[in-house]
Amino acid sequence: MNPYLSIVAASRNDNHGGDLTSRMEVFLRGLYHQLNQYDLPTEIIIVEWNPPADRPRLSAILPKPPANGLVTLRIITVPNEVHTQYKTATHLPLFQMIAKNVGIRRASAPFVLCTNIDLLFSNKLIEFLATKKLQKGAYYRCNRCDIPKEIDYSADVPFLLKFARKNILQRLGKNRFYPNFNGQSKWWYHNLVTLGIVWGIALIKRLAESRMTTTIESADTWACGDFTLMHRDDWEKINGYFELDAYSIHIDSLALFAALGQGIRQKILAPELCTFHISHQSGWELQDPMQKIKFDIQMPMLDWNTAKAACEHMLREQVVLPINRLDWGLKNRELEDTIITT
Template sequence: MTAAPKLSVVAATRNDEHGGNQMARTQLFINGLAEQALRFKLPVELLLVEWNPPPDRPPLAEALSWPRSEWFAPRIVVVSPELHARFPHADGLPLFQMIAKNVGIRRSAAEFVLATNIDILLSDELFASFAHDLKPDALYRVDRLDIEADLTRNPLPSPAECRALPWLRAHRQDGTHYPDGRREPWYARARSRFNRAVWNATHGGALPDLFTWGCGDFTLTTNKVWEGMHGYPEWPMYSFHLDSLALVMAYAAGVEMVTLAPPQVVHHLEHGAGSGWTPEGARRLFGRLDAAGVPYLSGSGYDRVAREILRKGRGFHPLNESDEWGLGGEELTVVTP
């Protein structure tokens, strides 16, 4: 790529077949970005952080195909198993997702940086908006549509074919929706609202209504904002709720929260139950984490930390106090595949 990137896309993974058909999902993610960058003529760099690569599997540079053009430049930032082993709970959690994303964010070159995941496809309408419509002091969120693609097919379906699939769930600011219109029963929603009202009344009022559902799959803001926040919290635990705290930090700093309307959405390639959070697989996920002794932030824990941030008043209040967030003090291997 000859031009400076207008957008940096950051994701983290390792070749361990997490969630099933992981390399297929990652390949579709790469293909989708490369094809859209070329078609819309938007210079994009992809920083894929390869965290703790398994010694018995090929590295990502060899395991995947890497389309290149003057509009798309992929880089792989490698965090070694030895560095991973320094963190608490390294045996139970092979990938610290938010620390890994910080590694990529810190090393990004574009003004706007999208933190996302390797099972995400961007709608054409969303990608087209990146060229002209982004504001420098805003953080962008979108709805996420879960889809189920045939990832065992050879050749793989194209990103366009996947984006055209019917959605299984839509994750919106007000929660999860299904195509048949079903929601939780009215009495369950009423009980939830009552419990939240009681909690808020006894804990200092309601938190701001931020679009935290699925925010780890799409959080787009400027390099300057990411720098002000020192990225995501770098706590050695499962990533649940850590992505949401980035939104709280940005809100506290006065960053404008923008939710883009459909059809500006992301499409999420469904993975195995218990490998990540879904309404149906939540119990299995947390059972697996508990069995492995891996900590995670509870809903009440998120509430407590969010209130601590907001009580500090207007401004950036990084949860990572060190200026070396994102492994800034480490010389990491960068591979251009």
């Protein structure tokens, strides 16, 4: 069965953030359950980057898909010999965005979703994807809801989703009705009075500011590495994620502005069409200020002011910065590509 959707994520068996194996298992069990429930032909691609030599490979530890053929699991391996060619290889064991490019370039479905391996997807989100109404020329964003790490990993998927809905710690992402206004209070999503007030403020801002300013303010860059979905041709149009020899933060935002600059419009999904992110000790959003300072000092990464200037440049000039080579995503490199079956 030809897949309608390719879901791409990157990982390695290094226990990143603690309980990584459990989070990956929940991620896959959730998708297997929901994709079959809503009858959505999908391939899940996990790019195993620089697998540790002293640990089992992902193919040995991850749950296998159901035998009905509706969902397939592919593991594409980027070996250590490739990883060590990057200057910051000793600081970073995994180049997340380059790994996702590997998956994008090898995806077989028309639509490609780049995401992460510590998420659950709301039923309404999968139900929407299963309608097969995605459009070429648009990129899709959804809210990310952080939930506690103290979940029962052994529980069945319906229980986990119920727990997630009732234990949201914070919501990251913009509201589709007023994306140029950074409002995150839950009351602004569910209370009609405050929704009207905020919508009015956002309208006044749009009328008072230039179209360019409104577009910049409306770009939903919050946690965009967790859910960015577009047609495979549109990923090709922006040359995927920028392949920077650095930590992944802000690189996902650059991709959104590259898309906007190429006329690929933004579609923010309704709040209930969201992802649930299982918190972990290395998650940047939930770190306290001291942890963030230490993290920023240690990691080779892109400064936000630099990233913001690059984003605005690509939007105004309608260009994609010439960072990636023609063979981005290691296109010309033969890599181990394993289909995991039951």
